[in-house]
Amino acid sequence: MRVALNRADLRRPFPADLVQVMTGATVTGLSRRAKYGLMHLDRGATMIFHLGMSGRWRIDPETAEPHDHLLLETAQHRFALCDPRRFGSVDLVGTHALDTWPQFAALGPEPLGPGLSAAYLKAALKGKTQSIKLSLLDQRIVAGLGNIYVCEALWRARVRPTKQAGKVTGPQLARLVPAIVDVLEASIRDGGSTLRDYARPDGKLGYFASSFDVYGRTGESCRRGDGGMIARIAQGGRSTWYCPVCQK
DNA sequence: CGTGTGCCCTGACAGC
């Protein structure tokens, strides 16, 4: 493939050898770990990208955009990594060393994999005084959950986001695991969550946002019909939405 | 060590 950079950095600098390593390489596969995308190359290297909050790959773009920072061109397609806020990142790691890459080595289990269970959560959260909301956002506890899905999962499991993680009860943990799985599977099925600027690579919108039970529903009534009014609070500098009636 | 805070950056939107 052909490779071009339009600037030197996103969140951090692009790898110094990115263009040299990727130019002429062939993509042998794509995969994902937590919120990172992986592009495996035929020369023993893997490009790892994170889309941050505003990043997306534009496929066969007809026009250039100001925030197209990295351009790839294969025999079949052109790809532009567009990221207005530049909260994303691109790294280059030896394919044999992916598991020991520091950002991966510290990650918790995948929520849709076999590692997430009530027993695991009980052990991982034991003694933690931090809120369950912030603990679930911690990628070292569970890999890949973001603000929307943590809020939605806690509502489904009827757990109050401010509850200390170490004090979440056994029955609550038992509800939390399927709640996390269900909310992720539902969102994947609906094509993701379009808020302001997110779109799928083909430009289509994700419709899971229309299914939110709490996210962004400040002041609206709880869908459980318990008379609760969805509240918005701040935790760790991020917004949390929950129902004060059914989430305990 | 665990926990909490603030900041990186641009753009969209609400309210005046």
Next chain:
DNA sequence: TGCTGTCAGGGCACAC
């Protein structure tokens, strides 16, 4: 119609 303030799907450095 401009202006201003606020907020955003995340992660990290840093202070205590």
